[in-house]
Amino acid sequence: MTYGREVTDREPASALALRGLSKRFDQKVAVAGVDLDVPTGSFFGLLGPNGAGKTTSLSMAVGLLRPDAGHAYVLGHDVWSDPVEAKRRLGALTDSARMFDRLTGGELLAYTGLLRGLPQDVIDARAAELLDVLGLADAGRTLVVDYSAGMKKKIGLACALLHAPRLLVLDEPFEAVDPVSGALIRDILVRYVRNGGTVIFSSHVMEVVERLCTHIAILADGQIKVVGTTEQVKGGRELEDVFVDVVGGRVATGAELSWL
Amino acid sequence: MAVTPEPPAEPPAEPRIPAQQVPAPSGSAQPAAGQQVPAQRSAPADAGGVFAPRPEPIRGGEPKARHFVRLKLRILGNTMRGKKSRIWLFILGIFFGLWAAVVGLAVFAGSSVADEGLRPTLAAFAGTALVLAWVLVPLLFFGVDETLDPARFALLPVPRRTLVLGMLAAAVVGIPPVVTLLAALGSTIGAVIDGGIGAGLVAVLGAAVGLAVCVAASRAVTSAFAGMLRSRKVRDLAALLIALAGISCNPIFQLVFALVENGESKQATTIGGILSWTPLAAPFVAYVDAIDGNWHLAAARLAIGVAGVATLLWWWLRTIESAMLGTASTAAAKKAKAVDGKPVRAFLPAVIRSLPVGRFTGLVGREVRYWGRDPRRRASLISLLAASVVIPFAFTFGFGTGSSAQEQEAARQSIGMSDGALILSLMFAGAFVGLVLVNQFGNDGTAYALHMLTNVPGQIELAARAIGVGILTFPLLAAGTVAVSVLSGHTDQLAPALGIGLCSYGISVGAAGITSVLAPYPMPDTTNPFAMNTGQGSAKSMLSFVSMIVTWVLTAPLIVAFFLLPGGLTWTLLPVGLVWGFALAWVGTRLAGNLLERRAPEVLVAVTPKLG
Numbered sequence: 001m002t003y004g005r006e007v008t009d010r011e012p013a014s015a016l017a018l019r020g021l022s023k024r025f026d027q028k029v030a031v032a033g034v035d036l037d038v039p040t041g042s043f044f045g046l047l048g049p050n051g052a053g054k055t056t057s058l059s060m061a062v063g064l065l066r067p068d069a070g071h072a073y074v075l076g077h078d079v080w081s082d083p084v085e086a087k088r089r090l091g092a093l094t095d096s097a098r099m100f101d102r103l104t105g106g107e108l109l110a111y112t113g114l115l116r117g118l119p120q121d122v123i124d125a126r127a128a129e130l131l132d133v134l135g136l137a138d139a140g141r142t143l144v145v146d147y148s149a150g151m152k153k154k155i156g157l158a159c160a161l162l163h164a165p166r167l168l169v170l171d172e173p174f175e176a177v178d179p180v181s182g183a184l185i186r187d188i189l190v191r192y193v194r195n196g197g198t199v200i201f202s203s204h205v206m207e208v209v210e211r212l213c214t215h216i217a218i219l220a221d222g223q224i225k226v227v228g229t230t231e232q233v234k235g236g237r238e239l240e241d242v243f244v245d246v247v248g249g250r251v252a253t254g255a256e257l258s259w260l
Numbered sequence: 261m262a263v264t265p266e267p268p269a270e271p272p273a274e275p276r277i278p279a280q281q282v283p284a285p286s287g288s289a290q291p292a293a294g295q296q297v298p299a300q301r302s303a304p305a306d307a308g309g310v311f312a313p314r315p316e317p318i319r320g321g322e323p324k325a326r327h328f329v330r331l332k333l334r335i336l337g338n339t340m341r342g343k344k345s346r347i348w349l350f351i352l353g354i355f356f357g358l359w360a361a362v363v364g365l366a367v368f369a370g371s372s373v374a375d376e377g378l379r380p381t382l383a384a385f386a387g388t389a390l391v392l393a394w395v396l397v398p399l400l401f402f403g404v405d406e407t408l409d410p411a412r413f414a415l416l417p418v419p420r421r422t423l424v425l426g427m428l429a430a431a432v433v434g435i436p437p438v439v440t441l442l443a444a445l446g447s448t449i450g451a452v453i454d455g456g457i458g459a460g461l462v463a464v465l466g467a468a469v470g471l472a473v474c475v476a477a478s479r480a481v482t483s484a485f486a487g488m489l490r491s492r493k494v495r496d497l498a499a500l501l502i503a504l505a506g507i508s509c510n511p512i513f514q515l516v517f518a519l520v521e522n523g524e525s526k527q528a529t530t531i532g533g534i535l536s537w538t539p540l541a542a543p544f545v546a547y548v549d550a551i552d553g554n555w556h557l558a559a560a561r562l563a564i565g566v567a568g569v570a571t572l573l574w575w576w577l578r579t580i581e582s583a584m585l586g587t588a589s590t591a592a593a594k595k596a597k598a599v600d601g602k603p604v605r606a607f608l609p610a611v612i613r614s615l616p617v618g619r620f621t622g623l624v625g626r627e628v629r630y631w632g633r634d635p636r637r638r639a640s641l642i643s644l645l646a647a648s649v650v651i652p653f654a655f656t657f658g659f660g661t662g663s664s665a666q667e668q669e670a671a672r673q674s675i676g677m678s679d680g681a682l683i684l685s686l687m688f689a690g691a692f693v694g695l696v697l698v699n700q701f702g703n704d705g706t707a708y709a710l711h712m713l714t715n716v717p718g719q720i721e722l723a724a725r726a727i728g729v730g731i732l733t734f735p736l737l738a739a740g741t742v743a744v745s746v747l748s749g750h751t752d753q754l755a756p757a758l759g760i761g762l763c764s765y766g767i768s769v770g771a772a773g774i775t776s777v778l779a780p781y782p783m784p785d786t787t788n789p790f791a792m793n794t795g796q797g798s799a800k801s802m803l804s805f806v807s808m809i810v811t812w813v814l815t816a817p818l819i820v821a822f823f824l825l826p827g828g829l830t831w832t833l834l835p836v837g838l839v840w841g842f843a844l845a846w847v848g849t850r851l852a853g854n855l856l857e858r859r860a861p862e863v864l865v866a867v868t869p870k871l872g
Binding site: 062063064065066083084087090092094096097098099100101102103106107109110111112113114115116117120123124127128143159 | 602603604605606607608617618619621622623625626629630633634704705706707709710711712713714715716861862864865868
């Protein structure tokens with residue numbers, strides 16, 4: 001059961017390194033030169049308000065969206081010029097992309113395993129175990145399209161974990177997930193990091209980020225505003241206060257919306 | 261669209277809502293009968309402040325049908341804003357439309373200036389053909405324009421009548437309805453010449469009512485079929501129904517041909533007479549009565565048309581409502597634990613289980629599963645199979661099955677296709693495979709991201725998709741060809757027909773592969789498998805025409821060879837066609853695969869509903 005694990009070259013200091021990634025859609029600049037180092041073995045939280053460019057940045061980092069400029073390296077392999085090696089070491093959960101949701105959970109895992117080139121017995125064993133651990137085995141022949149939001153996140157995570165990647169890139173893994181499923185996902189990720197894996201995930205739920213992460217970056221207006229270990233970023237304050245300060249929000253004074 | 265709030269004309273009656281059933285909390289006393297919900301303690305007067313809720317919702321203006329039209333125009337405009345290529349495609353669409361309008365106008369004008377005895381029959385047939393085209397073409401090829409998805413209005417306070425009228429009004433905005441109206445207005449020419457201004461006005465009214473019949477029928481039927489296709493029990497029945505509908509057009513073609521050939525036909529006149537009292541043709545025939553001075557008859561026929569529209573709209577609304585209510589629960593989940601430790605074996609469909617297990621087998625297996633499970637794919641596959649059986653049947657039997665032997669012979673001679681009918685029909689049928697593949701990436705949508713994350717090489721991707729659809733359609737096409745050639749007594753043509761059919765099949769797969777990579781477009785996320793976006797979809801779906809024409813051009817040498825070769829040698833077309841078709845399918849797949857290798861991220865962006 002070492003498929004995936006055995007591709008352990010001497011791991012560089014950064015599991016994921018972004019260099020000057022930028023992307024514009026028509027007139028709008030979505031990401032304006034993101035530089036980021038995700039240390040190997042870290043649990044990295046990418047925070048940002050809606051529309052800050054989190055999804056765009058992560059899509060470019062995993063090779064789904066072509067950047068206008070810049071590079072992304074997964075454990076030293078350029079995602080865009082050396083995709084085969086980079087993507088073997090990478091597991092991703094995308095928030096925007098659908099899954100092949102007209103398959104059952106088991107079928108989707110089997111399909112992902114076949115695409116990853118895993119041997120049949122390995123896929124069978126791992127898929128059964130993942131379904132069991134994630135509490136999806138009871139879903140039986142239910143198609144993924146009929147799953148609840150939390151179940152969809154869990155099966156997506158299972159697909160990302162199936163080939164035992166060294167780096168997990170998760171876009172909004174806790175969005176629309178009930179507390180029970182959320183706790184389960186959290187436990188699995190914590191165990192994965194403890195065993196030497198690296199996780200970067202985007203979120204705008206402060207509590208989760210504060211509790212889990214060893215490192216935090218705050219992205220706003222397509223740029224990294226603050227980055228560092230959780231202690232450095234917080235600097236003794238509440239994370240939410242730091243976040244609002246950095247992003248620059250406004251607070252309702254009570255005079256507006258008087259018609260409500 | 262400024263909606264000024266206006267005060268309600270009269271104080272609205274207190275809505276009567278049954279009292280809530282409150283479960284009695286154990287250990288506490290049952291509240292008094294008249295007051296089941298404990299009264300909330302009222303807040304101090306100033307506590308609510310500016311956020312104190314108002315007792316009544318603010319009344320806005322009533323929504324009007326014209327708001328729907330404006331909404332649709334705005335959506336159309338927005339999809340083209342800043343996109344030069346879309347504007348060009350739209351202009352191309354207008355040119356196609358104009359061409360179709362001119363042809364249609366000629367047909368209706370021609371029928372309106374025909375001589376007295378023939379005029380009502382021709383008008384009835386032209387109208388019926390138009391309505392049937394509106395019903396069948398969306399089912400078989402393009403889907404309906406569902407820029408405005410009725411489900412989107414579910415939460416808005418729109419009265420049902422306004423909703424239906426608004427949807428109908430919005431559905432009339434677009435190229436195909438305008439083309440239809442222009443064509444139907446052709447009958448005004450004959451009406452004015454023979455019956456004066458009054459008859460002309462009736463013709464204009466008839467064209468408008470006829471257009472409404474077309475649009476309403478196409479909406480109602482696609483919507484109903486969508487519902488049928490969602491439930492597994494009736495989906496095979498749906499396939500049969502489409503096939504039967506196609507075959508039933510056949511006698512109509514025969515009658516029209518006989519009519520045009522011989523100048524008159526009793527059968528045709530009788531059937532035309534019956535049709536002209538149904539909503540299918542009544543509005544298109546009304547002007548004939550006006551010419552004869554039978555104004556009350558003309559009015560009656562227009563009324564039949566209007567009644568037909570009303571009925572169709574009512575039916576449409578019912579299916580919309582049931583679709584909105586019953587989407588989640590139709591696929592009853594079987595709770596049986598199906599995993600039992602062998603997910604890979606359970607995933608692979610039985611047809612390919614004997615192949616070596618691996619990435620390619622997985623891709624083919626997923627394709628085969630998806631053709632059965634994705635409603636949109638299922639609908640187009642069913643249409644494809646129906647069409648590839650119907651067309652050879654229609655062509656081979658349709659020409660010259662008159663009532664008498666002489667008639668039959670005459671029809672055959674005049675059309676001169678008796679020899680080539682089977683061959684040509686197979687060329688058409690084979691090319692339809694391309695139609696279902698032409699937006700294969702759009703059909704999968706953003707799920708394609710998984711293939712990018714797992715580094716599926718482009719050529720393997722395309723080859724697996726081609727083989728997946730091949731496994732499902734190839735046997736049926738071959739069997740259908742054998743059946744038609746035997747039943748129609750053309751067994752001598754079996755070999756060349758098979759060769760040409762499979763050749764055009766292969767070429768269309770190759771051509772569609774290239775188109776699908778170069779011009780993918782997003783599909784709307786609705787429950788209706790026939791729905792598509794106007795702005796991008798209908799313009800880009802014209803590329804399926806291009807790929808079909810390319811297929812015909814590349815198959816043409818074999819057709820020419822069939823007519824030039826002496827009868828004894830036509831069998832050589834079977835191996836030649838197989839090789840030629842296979843070679844082009846291979847070349848097309850290779851080319852498309854290379855393109856995909858370079859364009860994968862662009863394809864993903866193009867099929868993403870938001871960004872595309």
